[in-house]
Amino acid sequence: MKRFRRVIFRLLIVALLLVAAALFATGWWGSGRLISPQRRALQDYHREILARPAEFGLRVEPFTTADQTPCLLVTGVKKPGKAEKGRLVRDELQRRGVALPPWGAQLGTIVMFYGHSGRKEDHLPICERFCAAGFRCLLIDIPGQGDHPGTIGTFGLSESELAGQALAEAATKFRFTATPACLFGVSQGGAIALQAAAREPAKWAGVASVATFASLDRPVRRAAESILPKRFHFCCTPVALSVSCVTRMRAGYWPADVKPVEAAAKLHLPVMIAHGDRDRYIGIEQAKEIFAAVPDRRKQFRVVKGADHKQVLATGSHALYADLCQFFLRSLEPAPMAFERTE
Known part of the structure; x- marks a missing residue:
């Protein structure tokens, strides 16, 4: 029984780490698009x-x-x-x-x-x-x-x-x-x-x-809603928070500022x-x-x-x-x- 609990606990830790890694990766990608979007060349x-x-x-x-x-x-x-x-x-x-x-x-x-x-x-x-x-x-x-x-x-x-x-x-x-x-x-x-x-x-x-x-925090949240399918909209708050946190880390400000x-x-x-x-x-x-x-x-x-x-x-x-x-x-x-x- 103890071994089973240890396995479950480890699986939960791994799952939490994977979720955290996914949120950080999303935050890094989203903050990059926010603070330094792809530059457009001159148009015709x-x-x-x-x-x-x-x-x-x-x-x-x-x-x-x-x-x-x-x-x-x-x-x-x-x-x-x-x-x-x-x-x-x-x-x-x-x-x-x-x-x-x-x-x-x-x-x-x-x-x-x-x-x-x-x-x-x-x-x-x-x-x-x-x-x-x-x-x-x-x-x-x-x-x-x-x-x-x-x-x-x-x-x-x-x-x-x-x-x-x-x-x-x-x-x-x-x-x-x-x-x-x-x-x-x-x-x-x-x-x-x-x-x-x-x-x-x-x-x-x-x-x-x-x-x-x-x-600015409101369009950040809206961007998350536009990217995620409706059935995953419960993830919008943590995704937007991740983008905000990584923006603060990379650029020195919160979107809500x-x-x-x-x-x-x-x-x-x-x-x-x-x-x-x-x-x-x-x-x-x-x-x-x-x-x-x-x-x-x-x-x-x-x-x-x-x-x-x-x-x-x-x-x-x-x-x-x-x-x-x-x-x-x-x-x-x-x-x-x-x-x-x-x-």
Whole structure:
């Protein structure tokens, strides 16, 4: 009997060790995808715009900051080529009665951050719209992604400093005034933008965030649910905990430390929050939490009907881009007028 108990005990120990090893391996893999996703190469549409920027109404000037952060300064040109996206957004804004500056004008700067596993060139088509509306755009690669030499991303805990630093260096290098300036980000980039605005609120005239999470631990849990079959969803909590623990070990922070909703609570400036109502990865309730946390009355909530997480900008299309441009233009206005909430 004692021998039988010893065998059972040893089997239990072996089983627990195997479970622990499996959880650690899952945590290592998941944390790696989180903090240092596979880097994307330049896409064909990136190369097309970079090869003929004037045809898209743009001038693109690459530079690297003192801390080796790769950036692109994108400005509009006075005599654009076909510039279809820019012309569409200008037509829509003029239809709404918005007064627009001439092509090539630079009323201010929009510092832009992309989503997880992206790169700065992903935002070149968005720059076509923003530049057509009268802004210059500053695109920044973040650690662990794009061409940045850094290997670990922190979802804004450290990247939020890059916005002000890169803007200051770009203003000096290209001889423009750093103010007024706004922030824009999608998903992970939106989290960075909100935290950057909270870090140095006096620097920014407004911030727009699209499809952003309220707290990073929630999409970590959602990722576990999306990977595991439903019958194994009881494993989601230990899997998410493993990813969080290994992230803490490798990168020095817990996913729960990244809380854009807390940054939003510090924002006394114009804020626009946009989110798709069919986003299953980051539910729209998280966007509503962020919006509710913003204390300033100059805030706007934009529901993108029918949009999931990855297609929110494409689904919103010309109307959403016009809303964003109009928001940034209004953010430059000195009068502290409250924005209307739209859904």
